[in-house]
């Protein structure tokens with residue numbers, strides 16, 4: 388009997404509530420610092436680069452490239468865990484979906500896709516995009 392990989396429910400707290408509310412509308416947000424001007428992920432109430440509390444949440448284009456990846460071959464079915472560097476600069480840990488596990492390489496362009504958990508939450512993942 389095949390068991391599908393379960394998608395973890397997002398853990399929503401005060402810092403991430405706005406982020407997950409945007410995901411529910413299929414929008415990917417990242418943090419943007421008004422202190423040093425850098426973009427970051429995951430969103431939080433201060434900048435992880437300069438510790439400034441002057442941060443905003445802004446919408447990402449949802450496109451990026453694979454920075455590194457690992458194929459979880461022992462899982463059933465196997466899946467791809469990857470760090471994706473968004474066009475805006477930050478790198479986020481996610482999954483690559485909608486392709487064979489051997490079909491993608493580091494540097495490949497990807498785009499965000501929102502995958503539903505069992506309870507109906509939408510979680511951002513990535514799929515191969517046209518170059």
Ligand SMILES: [Zn+2]
Nearest residue numbers: 420423434437
């Ligand atoms: Zn900063």
